[in-house]
Amino acid sequence: GENVEQHPSTLSVQEGDSAVIKCTYSDSASNYFPWYKQELGKGPQLIIDIRSNVGEKKDQRIAVTLNKTAKHFSLHITETQPEDSAVYFCAASNTGNQFYFGTGTSLTVIP
C-alpha cells in the first residue's frame, strides 16, 4: 500500500518568512495530492491540491509543487502570517478515494 512521509514534524518561522513542508510517497499510481490545514479542535480544511498531470499550482500565498519522478511534493507558504499557524497534513490518493495522510507538520508563525 501507499506510504506517505511528511517533514518536518514541527516548523517555526518568523512572520513574513516562507515555510516549506515536504512529503514523499511510495505508490507511483498515486495521482492526487491535497494539502489540509487543521486548527486546534477543528476538522481539516482543504487549502490546495494538485494532480499528477501538473507540476506546480499556486493560489495567492500558497503553492504546491510535485515531482512525480522523485515521488515527492511540497507545500510553500510565502509571507507567513500568525493565522497560518496550524497543523498541516499532506495526503496522496490514487482516485480509489482512499487518502493516505502524512503525519502532520505543526507550523508556528512567530509575530
Next chain:
Amino acid sequence: GAVVSQHPSRVICKSGTSVKIECRSLDFQATTMFWYRQFPKQSLMLMATSNEGSKATYEQGVEKDKFLINHASLTLSTLTVTSAHPEDSSFYICSATRGLGTDTQYFGPGTRLTVL
C-alpha cells in the same frame, strides 16, 4: 461550496452507553463518506468508508459491531459508538466526496467524544 457538518461537536457519556454522531453534506450530494479517528497530535486514521445504500467497508482492526455506520441518504451518514468505553474517547471526523470519480474529500468540523 462544499460544506460538511457534524453533530454533536462535543459529547460526554458514561461507560457502557451508545453515542450517535451525524455527518451531513449541506450543499452537495455525497456518494461516499469517510469516518476518521484522530488521537491528540496524531494524523487521521481511517476507520471506514461508506457508500450510500450499501454496507460500510471497515479498515483492518476496526470493530464493525462496535462502530456502526449507516449511510441512508446522499447527504447523511451516522456513526454509532456502541457500549462506549474510556478508550473510545477521541476526536471523530467525517469527510465526504461529491461523487464517483471525484476524489477531493471535504471534512466536517469533528466530534470530541469523552467517555467517563
